[in-house]
Amino acid sequence: MSGLTETYYGKKIDTANILNIDDAAKKTNNKKTVVITGVTGQDGSLMADYLLKETDYIIFGGVRRLSVYNHDNIKHINSDRFHLINFDLTDSHSIARTVEALKPDYFINFAAQSFVASSWDFARQTWQTNSTAVLDILEAIRLYKPTCRLYQAGSSEEFGNVLYSPQDENHPLRPRSPYGASKAAARQLIKVYRESYNLYAIQGWLFNHEGVRRGEEFVTRKITKKVASICRAIQKNEPFKPLELGNIDAKRDWSDAEDFVDGVWRMLNQDTFNPAYSGTPKEYVFSSCETHTIREFVIQAFNVCGLTGLWDNASGKLENEKYYVLINNNPILVVQINPAFYRPAEVDLLLGDSTLAQKELGWRRRTTFEQLVEKMVQHDLA
Ligand code: F7E
Numbered sequence: 001m002s003g004l005t006e007t008y009y010g011k012k013i014d015t016a017n018i019l020n021i022d023d024a025a026k027k028t029n030n031k032k033t034v035v036i037t038g039v040t041g042q043d044g045s046l047m048a049d050y051l052l053k054e055t056d057y058i059i060f061g062g063v064r065r066l067s068v069y070n071h072d073n074i075k076h077i078n079s080d081r082f083h084l085i086n087f088d089l090t091d092s093h094s095i096a097r098t099v100e101a102l103k104p105d106y107f108i109n110f111a112a113q114s115f116v117a118s119s120w121d122f123a124r125q126t127w128q129t130n131s132t133a134v135l136d137i138l139e140a141i142r143l144y145k146p147t148c149r150l151y152q153a154g155s156s157e158e159f160g161n162v163l164y165s166p167q168d169e170n171h172p173l174r175p176r177s178p179y180g181a182s183k184a185a186a187r188q189l190i191k192v193y194r195e196s197y198n199l200y201a202i203q204g205w206l207f208n209h210e211g212v213r214r215g216e217e218f219v220t221r222k223i224t225k226k227v228a229s230i231c232r233a234i235q236k237n238e239p240f241k242p243l244e245l246g247n248i249d250a251k252r253d254w255s256d257a258e259d260f261v262d263g264v265w266r267m268l269n270q271d272t273f274n275p276a277y278s279g280t281p282k283e284y285v286f287s288s289c290e291t292h293t294i295r296e297f298v299i300q301a302f303n304v305c306g307l308t309g310l311w312d313n314a315s316g317k318l319e320n321e322k323y324y325v326l327i328n329n330n331p332i333l334v335v336q337i338n339p340a341f342y343r344p345a346e347v348d349l350l351l352g353d354s355t356l357a358q359k360e361l362g363w364r365r366r367t368t369f370e371q372l373v374e375k376m377v378q379h380d381l382a
Contacts, residue, residue, distance in 0.1 A: 018063060018084045025101040027083055028058055033102055037062040037089060038110035042213040042257050043153065045073035047108055050261045052079050060102060062087030062111065073213045090128055092136040099140035099148065106268055108151045109137060115217055116157060119179035120344050130182035131189070138193040138201060146199060149268050150190070154203030156253070156287070156350050158184040166253075166353035169205070169285055176345045187283075200281050204267050207287035207352040209257040210372060212379040219245070219294055220254065220376065223301050228380035230334055231305035234327060242322075242333050246341025248294040249318065251349045255288040256367035256375075266361040274360045287352020288365055298323055298335055300370065304377035309334065 019027070034051055038044040039061030048059050059082045061074065074084075085102075088094045089111045099107065112130050113119065119126040134152055141148045157180035158173045173184040187203050194201045214221040226243040233240035263286045266273040270281050295311055302309055302325055309325035323335035357363045367375070 018086055020086055021097050021101045024060055024083055024085045028102065031081075032057040032105045033060065034058070034106040034108060035060045035062060035085075035098060035102060035104045036108045036110060037087065038112065038153075039063060039084070040070050040073055041110060041114075042073065042211060042215070043209070043261065044108075044110040045077075045213060046211070046257055047110065047261045047264065048074065048077060048082060050258075050265065052077070052081060054265070057081070057105070059083070060085045060098075060104070062089075062098070064088050089133040092133075095133065095136045096140045096144070099137075100144040103145045104148050106149045106151070107137060107141065108264065108268070109134065110153050112153060113179070113182075115215070116177050116179040117217075117341075117343055119177050119182070123178040126178050127182050127185075130179070131185040134186040135189050138189060138199070141199060141201070142193065142197050146197065148200075150199065150201040151264055151268050152186055152190050152201070152203040153183075154187050154205050154283070155180065155183045156205055156207040156285075156352060157347060158187060158205065159350070160347055162347075162349060165291075165349065166287070166289060166351040167205075167285065168353040169283060169356060176347050177343070180347070194281070200268075202267055202281045202283050204264060204283060205285045205352070206260055206263075207253040207255060207285070207350060209255045209260045209286075210376065211257040212376055213257070214376075219252075220297060220373075223294075223297055224373070224376040224380045227298075227301040227305065227334075228377060231302075231307065231381065234307070234325075234332070243298075243335045244338035244341065245294060245298075245335060246338065246343070247318070247346055248298070248321065248337065249348070250346060251291045251293050251351070253287045253289070253291050253350050253352045254297075254369060254372060255286070255365055256372050259365045259367060260286050263357060263361070263363045266357070266363050270361065273362055276360065282356075282360070284357040284361065284363075285352050285354050286357055286363070287354045288369065289352060289354060290369055291349065291351040292369060295323075297373065300373040301377050302334065304374050305381070307334075 113126040159167045160174040160176040175181040210220040307325040313321040319337045324331035
């Protein structure tokens with residue numbers, strides 16, 4: 001594909017920059033190498049930024065051949081230590097070839113079917129991407145580079161129908177969705193391979209993590225994008241449609257995704273970051289240790305625009321609930337419920353306990369809930 005430029009919906013990707021594996025193998029320059037899957041997503045792109053800043057390693061970002069442009073999160077990267085490679089997580093040969101040819105020192109797996117709501121619609125694809133592919137990665141590492149350190153993106157969705165709060169590393173896995181089940185299965189595979197073959201293979205239980213690169217289908221970004229457009233419309237006195245949400249009573253423990261990539265790197269280098277490292281890598285919870293409802297997120301987001309309001313529910317039924325902001329003392333409807341966004345089963349409450357990661361890895365969150373909402377709304381207003 002060398003030298004071609006393909007146009008996807010008006011935006012250009014220079015496909016000369018997407019290497020096949022054999023060409024990529026010539027770029028390692030005897031330096032340490034990291035493969036990041038899902039590099040065009042929020043976490044993968046933040047991880048690439050972090051590693052380009054904090055290390056001198058060569059980064060290979062795996063990208064799937066798509067007919068739609070999805071490189072917004074990495075288009076700012078301009079480094080001769082960063083290369084895109086042709087990669088597909090659902091193709092076991094692609095995984096094996098990547099590990100065999102690049103012999104990476106680290107393999108960071110952020111690629112996934114990560115939208116919980118879609119996992120009921122595409123349960124098998126979710127399983128194949130989030131579970132079977134992890135088995136393929138483990139096998140490839142076992143066969144071709146057993147010293148490669150593997151990070152698998154685990155999730156608080158594995159805790160699911162929680163038994164106690166806050167949830168820590170000892171909480172049982174009780175998933176409530178095909179997504180949660182697929183991540184829990186991947187976690188068990190990681191554990192089995194670590195214990196059977198002495199691999200440095202771990203996952204982290206990452207609670208919800210957000211930011212300005214978050215996909216618009218996730219509730220936080222859906223809210224901040226729409227709040228920004230409603231605020232602009234109100235300022236210009238233009239008409240707008242209210243934001244529609246599902247279960248606003250769900251509680252989530254939200255952090256800034258930028259804080260979490262630092263945690264991932266610490267987990268991958270426990271011998272460096274944990275003075276009491278035992279020689280066997282551990283798995284950790286990463287969270288803010290706070291929980292908030294979706295309705296609180298909405299209030300906070302409108303506050304960033306200088307708008308205060310109130311939730312009104314005269315009937316007592318969730319689906320009739322509405323949020324109004326006050327403009328010149330007139331209530332203006334800005335949010336309503338659409339049951340189409342309810343899920344077949346819900347995780348009602350997530351609240352993580354990241355004490356162990358703080359104590360043993362020296363990890364700290366830097367962004368509060370209020371700062372996170374402010375950052376996202378301000379970005380979407382700009
Ligand atoms: O939903 C409720 C919804 O889609 C959060 C992923 O990164 O974090 C994420 O999973 C909550 C749920 O994220 C709407 O029912 C209400 O209770 O933003 P979300 P998630 O499902 O928590 C975990 C840790 C992951 O691992 C996942 O990959 O918000 N909710 N109304 C809504 N959710 C959406 N998406 N849209 C709504 O309109």
